[in-house]
Amino acid sequence: MFRWRFDDEVELRLLQMRNAPELFALVEAERDFLYNWLPWVDHHRDIADTESFIREALEQFILGDAVHVGIWYKADLVGVIGYHRIDVVNQLGELGYWLGERSQGKGIMTRACQAMVDYGFSDLKLNRIEIHCAPTNLRSRAIPERLGFKEEGVLRQAERLHDRFVDNIVYGMLASDYSPDDS
Numbered sequence: 025m026f027r028w029r030f031d032d033e034v035e036l037r038l039l040q041m042r043n044a045p046e047l048f049a050l051v052e053a054e055r056d057f058l059y060n061w062l063p064w065v066d067h068h069r070d071i072a073d074t075e076s077f078i079r080e081a082l083e084q085f086i087l088g089d090a091v092h093v094g095i096w097y098k099a100d101l102v103g104v105i106g107y108h109r110i111d112v113v114n115q116l117g118e119l120g121y122w123l124g125e126r127s128q129g130k131g132i133m134t135r136a137c138q139a140m141v142d143y144g145f146s147d148l149k150l151n152r153i154e155i156h157c158a159p160t161n162l163r164s165r166a167i168p169e170r171l172g173f174k175e176e177g178v179l180r181q182a183e184r185l186h187d188r189f190v191d192n193i194v195y196g197m198l199a200s201d202y203s204p205d206d207s
């Protein structure tokens with residue numbers, strides 16, 4: 025099982041079906057907050073949606089198409105991070121993430137993201153990792169900026185967020201930019 029505790033507080037674990045009740049409860053509790061930034065929230069209405077997400081994530085993990093993991097802070101599931109797109113031919117992975125509002129401000133996602141970057145370059149043998157953020161999502165943008173990603177440009181109206189299209193800023197890191205000793 026993929027289970028990675030990289031400091032005293034934060035642990036990443038591959039999501040399993042038995043985690044569905046806890047994950048659904050988190051989405052329910054944080055629905056209004058997450059709705060501001062994440063298009064899938066509106067279509068995630070009951071526990072069957074959570075179970076479908078986990079089942080699909082496990083299938084994608086087996087196929088090598090994606091890696092979604094839960095983030096546990098101390099004993100609680102507080103969010104999700106993952107390579108939701110892995111392009112094997114081009115050795116490219118795109119990272120996405122979310123946390124509950126009350127878990128912000130503790131560096132949990134920066135640490136989780138650094139661990140996933142390490143995993144991406146070391147284990148998945150990626151050559152390039154991307155993170156896409158809406159221009160106004162300053163907390164999300166701060167994560168790749170903190171980790172030394174380069175801001176590379178803007179994809180205009182690349183994401184449909186409920187009733188509107190929003191631009192995405194693309195942050196990239198190359199294997200040649202990466203030094204494991206920085207982590």
Ligand SMILES: CC(C)(COP(=O)(O)OP(=O)(O)OC[C@H]1O[C@@H](n2cnc3c(N)ncnc32)[C@H](O)[C@@H]1OP(=O)(O)O)[C@@H](O)C(=O)NCCC(=O)NCCS
Pocket residue numbers: 057058061062121122123124127128129130131132133134135156157158161163164167
């Ligand atoms: C994006 C999101 C994960 C950012 O959360 P966050 O708490 O700001 O990020 P981190 O967990 O890395 O915490 C960083 C904060 O903890 C502080 N911190 C404390 N200890 C830290 C540590 N060891 N390392 C880094 N930062 C630390 C930082 O100073 C920063 O605080 P600040 O915002 O006051 O400057 C969160 O806002 C979220 O899930 N939003 C909704 C979904 C979303 O937007 N997803 C991204 C779509 S692109």
